[in-house]
Amino acid sequence: xxxxxxxxxxxCKGLTKHYRKGRQTVTPLSALDLDVPxxxxxxxxGPSGSGKTTLLNLIAGIDRPSEGILEFDRHEIGGLxxxxxxxxxxxHVGYIFxxxxxxxxxxxxxxxxxxxxLSGLSRRERRERVENxxxxxxxxxxxxxxxxxxxxxxxxxxxxxxxxVTDPPLLVADEPTGDLDRExxxxxLALLQQFSAEFGKTIVMVTHDPRCADAAExxxxxxxxxxxxxxxxx
Amino acid sequence: MLPLSYAxxxxxxxxxxxxxxxxxxALVVLMIMGAAAINQGMRETLDASGxxxxxxxxxxxxxxxxxxxxxxxxxxxxxQAAMPGIVEVAGRRAISPEIQQLTYVSVGNAKNRRALVRxxxxxxLLVHTRVSLVEGRFPRPGEVMAGRLSWRKLGIPRQAxxxxxxxxxxxxxxxxxxxxxxxxxxxxxxxxxDLNDLRTQAKRxxxxxxxxxxxxxxxxxxxxxTKQRLDLELSALRESDYYARxxxxxxxxxxxxxxxxxxxxxxxxxxxxxTLYAAFASRIREIATLQTIGFRPWALALSLVEESMLACLCxxxxxxxxxxxxxxxxxxxxSIGTFILRLTxxxxxxxxxxxxxxxxIGAIPPALRCLLPPLPTALRAAS
Numbered sequence: 001x002x003x004x005x006x007x008x009x010x011x012c013k014g015l016t017k018h019y020r021k022g023r024q025t026v027t028p029l030s031a032l033d034l035d036v037p038x039x040x041x042x043x044x045x046g047p048s049g050s051g052k053t054t055l056l057n058l059i060a061g062i063d064r065p066s067e068g069i070l071e072f073d074r075h076e077i078g079g080l081x082x083x084x085x086x087x088x089x090x091x092h093v094g095y096i097f098x099x100x101x102x103x104x105x106x107x108x109x110x111x112x113x114x115x116x117x118l119s120g121l122s123r124r125e126r127r128e129r130v131e132n133x134x135x136x137x138x139x140x141x142x143x144x145x146x147x148x149x150x151x152x153x154x155x156x157x158x159x160x161x162x163x164x165v166t167d168p169p170l171l172v173a174d175e176p177t178g179d180l181d182r183e184x185x186x187x188x189l190a191l192l193q194q195f196s197a198e199f200g201k202t203i204v205m206v207t208h209d210p211r212c213a214d215a216a217e218x219x220x221x222x223x224x225x226x227x228x229x230x231x232x233x234x
Numbered sequence: 235m236l237p238l239s240y241a242x243x244x245x246x247x248x249x250x251x252x253x254x255x256x257x258x259x260a261l262v263v264l265m266i267m268g269a270a271a272i273n274q275g276m277r278e279t280l281d282a283s284g285x286x287x288x289x290x291x292x293x294x295x296x297x298x299x300x301x302x303x304x305x306x307x308x309x310x311x312x313x314q315a316a317m318p319g320i321v322e323v324a325g326r327r328a329i330s331p332e333i334q335q336l337t338y339v340s341v342g343n344a345k346n347r348r349a350l351v352r353x354x355x356x357x358x359l360l361v362h363t364r365v366s367l368v369e370g371r372f373p374r375p376g377e378v379m380a381g382r383l384s385w386r387k388l389g390i391p392r393q394a395x396x397x398x399x400x401x402x403x404x405x406x407x408x409x410x411x412x413x414x415x416x417x418x419x420x421x422x423x424x425x426x427x428d429l430n431d432l433r434t435q436a437k438r439x440x441x442x443x444x445x446x447x448x449x450x451x452x453x454x455x456x457x458x459x460t461k462q463r464l465d466l467e468l469s470a471l472r473e474s475d476y477y478a479r480x481x482x483x484x485x486x487x488x489x490x491x492x493x494x495x496x497x498x499x500x501x502x503x504x505x506x507x508x509t510l511y512a513a514f515a516s517r518i519r520e521i522a523t524l525q526t527i528g529f530r531p532w533a534l535a536l537s538l539v540e541e542s543m544l545a546c547l548c549x550x551x552x553x554x555x556x557x558x559x560x561x562x563x564x565x566x567x568x569s570i571g572t573f574i575l576r577l578t579x580x581x582x583x584x585x586x587x588x589x590x591x592x593x594x595i596g597a598i599p600p601a602l603r604c605l606l607p608p609l610p611t612a613l614r615a616a617s
Contacts (some may be wrong), residue, residue: 054610062526062609083530090528097613101523105243115527117236162527 007074008035009169009202010059014068015078016181017054017225028054030225031068038169041196041203043216050226052206055173060172061089073169090118094163098175100155102147108134108158109143115166135162138190153184160191164201171195173205179213189215235533244517251513252545258506259549259592260556262499264377267557267577267585269495272566274581275573275614277481282418284477287321288361291444294467298479300334303439307331309466313444317459319452321360328360328447333432333457335442337404339425341395347388350570351378351403351425353432361447362402364419368542370397370412373427377411378403381422383448383572386565394459404435420477420571445473460474480501495504499588507596510542514600521604522612543593548587554582 011113017029028051036042036059044052057063058070061077064085070078077088094115102111112133116126134143138159147155156176163171173192177185193215195201205216213219221228245252291313296303310331313320321328333353338346356372359365373379377400385392399410408427416422433439433472446456453472514521521534537568554577562577607615 057610062525062613086525086528086530089526095526097523101519101613103240103520103523105247106240114236114524118528 009038009073010034010036010204011071012059012068015055015058015070016067017051017058017063018066020109020123028225029058029217032225032227033168034220034227036202036204039196040203040218041193041198041216042216043213043219044101044204044206044222045208045210045213045219046222050222052222055222056172056174056204056206059170060093060095061085090115090166092168092170092222094166094171096159096163096171096173100147100152100176102158104147104157107144107146108139108150111147111158112161112165115162118165129165133165134158136164137163138160153187156180156184156188157191160188164195168200171201172205173203175207176205177207177209185212205231236529236537238540241537241544244403244541245545248513252511254509255506255545256515256549256552258509259546259589260552261502262506262592263550263553263585263589264556265495265499265502266490266588267553267581268561270581270584271557271561271575272491273579274578275566275575276484276488276568278480279418279420279573280477281433283420284363284474285363285447285450286472286474287448287450288473289446289448289453289531290471290473290476290516291446291456291460291468291590293473294469295378297348297469297476297553298483300443300476301336303442305443305468306466307595309468310441310444312466313446313459317446317455319448319455321447322451323360326357326360328357330356330358330361330445331429331440331441332445333429333436333438335432335436337436340402341390341399341410344388346402349384349425350385350388351427351432353429355429358426359443362416362421363447365414365416366420368413368415371435373411375428375431377426378408378409378425379412379414381412381424382413382415383422383565384425386572387423387567391472398434403453406435414553418573423572425565443456475485480570487568503592503596506592507599510596511600511603514538514604518604518607518612518615522607522609524602524616525609526613528581535605537602538604539594540598542597543590546589546593546596549592554585557585
């Protein structure tokens, strides 16, 4: 019998995504099956156009599948409306972007506080959480700086704090080190490993960089919208 | 919901764009306030010019304009003797035989300009109860009295109207005997002189009108009088109806004022819309990021609308100050009179409402452009 704990946090069955480009139908993801256990740090690799970002967007609830089943914690999320998906994302997902996507007019503190504005927490509770999140990524002393006053690595750490501040079970990261120097990239990966190991966060990361993928527990390769078998990937 | 501070800080992102939006909306609001003040001023002046208890006897067939009317000189005397229902003031019946004529007037060495001259007797004050002397005296033969806004139609400074100054009416030298007020009526821009003087100058042997101040139910008496005395070829009109017809006559002019203001405003609005498009378009990715975090599209649309409304409100306030400085108290002339532009609460609210509407309507198309693309596409947009 499968216990709730054994059941994967994310289950994809026959996951397919089509979209129209002019008169053509493009299928970036085709009948994909994938289970991601709780607490796993998974890396998705593949060439451009292989469907890895499409898969990440589906798992993160940013996009909806055309066919197939997409379950999160035993609940089907593929059919949720745009509004319900937004609520679901706020509660379950932290997103880390390659280019950080911080709000330039807000300070690091305010950027990290943004997701908490949807939580109904009091101002004091929000302050505590934001300060803790920034301390965790080593930026407690930069909380009143705006993004233009931070380095790329610091901006990405603010973005990680923003993804983490609501304590979501799932973190998704799209090329999180793609725009960073080697040292900053290493510190970002170390943080992700720490969140997976210490806080049990499930992490799905898309990357081009094999060194980056090495930080993950498992790496899957995609090509033409399908997962490759381990030996094929090698 | 996003805090208001987010919208506020976004305003300062690009000060040049903010200034453009503020000035654009200020121009729109100023145009609307100007048009509203002109139309309100003209309407109120025409409404107030006709007293409900006054009846005008005009020549039959010329009810549209007192300037074209010809009334038998005997009409005033016959009405005085035979018509019931006329108000009596200190033993005198309130009847005013008048000639009204558009003619050339000049003060001092200033250029001749056309102005409305009214030939009256002292009994005119019995029917035109809003008229009061503010300086000097009622004109005797060889004298003329000016309404306190008459300087505007002559294109002379207000200070040029001094009692005792020489005035030329149709080239005939006269003396300015006094200044009169008739608040909010077209009479404030008129020139009043002795009836016989004007009759001689105009070479007329008839009147333009006879104005009677009647008791409450007196119009029926006046109407009956004109129907019984067919030989006089008269028509009776309530003075308020006469000016209401004039107001209708000027309705196309008021529409043109609105149309002109709206066309200029539309140009400024489209310019402002373009600025907002540019301001919002550069933030498609940022707005998509906020949606990814979990903000609903309506909450983001609200924040964008807040931002646009704040900018437009600044424009509306700027326009209100400009209107207070340049429009309030400005004398505006039209063919039969002059009125003062007033920044009334109605005009101010219209300006403020326009500013708010601009902010709301102007934000919707660019906000939709930000919010409608699918999230994966919007997240890849250039910042």
